[in-house]
Amino acid sequence: MTFHDNNLILQARNVAVKFGNVHACNDISLAVRGGEVLGIVGESGSGKSTLLRCLGGQMRPDAGSVEIMSRRGPIDLWQADELARIRLMQSDVALVHQNPRDGLLMHISAGGNIAEPLLASGERRYEELREKAADWLERVELPGNRLNSVPSVFSGGMQKRLQIARCLVTNPRLLLMDEPTGGLDVSVQARLLDLLRQLVRELQIAAVVVTHDLAVARVLAQRLVVMRRGGVVETGLTDQILEDPQHPYTQLLVGAALRI
Numbered sequence: 416m417t418f419h420d421n422n423l424i425l426q427a428r429n430v431a432v433k434f435g436n437v438h439a440c441n442d443i444s445l446a447v448r449g450g451e452v453l454g455i456v457g458e459s460g461s462g463k464s465t466l467l468r469c470l471g472g473q474m475r476p477d478a479g480s481v482e483i484m485s486r487r488g489p490i491d492l493w494q495a496d497e498l499a500r501i502r503l504m505q506s507d508v509a510l511v512h513q514n515p516r517d518g519l520l521m522h523i524s525a526g527g528n529i530a531e532p533l534l535a536s537g538e539r540r541y542e543e544l545r546e547k548a549a550d551w552l553e554r555v556e557l558p559g560n561r562l563n564s565v566p567s568v569f570s571g572g573m574q575k576r577l578q579i580a581r582c583l584v585t586n587p588r589l590l591l592m593d594e595p596t597g598g599l600d601v602s603v604q605a606r607l608l609d610l611l612r613q614l615v616r617e618l619q620i621a622a623v624v625v626t627h628d629l630a631v632a633r634v635l636a637q638r639l640v641v642m643r644r645g646g647v648v649e650t651g652l653t654d655q656i657l658e659d660p661q662h663p664y665t666q667l668l669v670g671a672a673l674r675i
């Protein structure tokens with residue numbers, strides 16, 4: 416394990432996943448520091464979600480390593496035993512799912528949704544759970560009087576906010592997001608992106624955002640990884656890539672986004 420850079424939180428090396436003869440991820444390496452958002456962009460089927468699953472402990476890659484600087488020290492996600500991996504997921508890693516149904520308990524109150532990860536990590540003091548749930552509801556700008564409402568009656572934007580609160584309440588070091596603004600209208604998207612940017616900066620967490628939307632990547636991510644057919648075709652600072660894309664595929668992606 417080699418975390419030479421003190422602020423490095425995630426380091427993936429040579430990650431590879433094959434489905435039959437499809438290379439969903441082919442030799443992918445990346446690193447993310449605290450307070451930084453890395454965007455993973457590319458067309459549908461380029462391997463973004465598969466990579467995110469490997470980074471988030473949901474899918475074991477066929478090859479390569481994913482190292483996370485946890486509170487207890489560096490852990491090699493796919494070398495660690497299952498218990499250590501589950502502990503790491505509970506304490507240091509959070510995943511905002513594309514579909515709120517995968518990330519929320521739809522028939523449990525908003526307060527219960529936020530408190531549940533704390534309960535899972537051992538918190539039993541009722542007052543503490545209630546206070547933290549109310550505090551996080553406010554931090555993600557949801558009205559306090561919705562603490563007892565179930566998320567199935569929330570709008571799409573509110574469900575995303577609740578998922579973010581549920582993810583961040585345990586104070587993770589790494590936040591992974593799959594299409595965080597998918598399915599939301601433009602004004603709701605803009606407010607959510609503002610909130611995410613602010614929280615990442617304030618909490619100094621490392622974040623990885625998978626998106627097919629270059630406008631989202633531009634607002635949220637300082638650096639980009641451009642994927643195509645399972646491989647990385649270009650990587651660098653977001654502004655540089657969007658203003659002066661080098662690879663013909665990135666040029667196509669940026670050109671297409673400008674035409675929309």
Ligand SMILES: Nc1ncnc2c1ncn2[C@@H]1O[C@H](COP(=O)(O)OP(=O)(O)OP(=O)(O)O)[C@@H](O)[C@H]1O
Nearest residue numbers: 434437439457458459460461462463464465466627
């Ligand atoms: N469970 C699976 N079994 C077989 N093939 C899979 C599986 N999951 C993904 N694939 C294939 O791996 C490739 C990458 O898929 P992936 O979902 O990671 O791409 P993506 O960039 O996230 O696409 P999208 O934006 O549409 O979600 C695709 O060719 C896909 O068909």
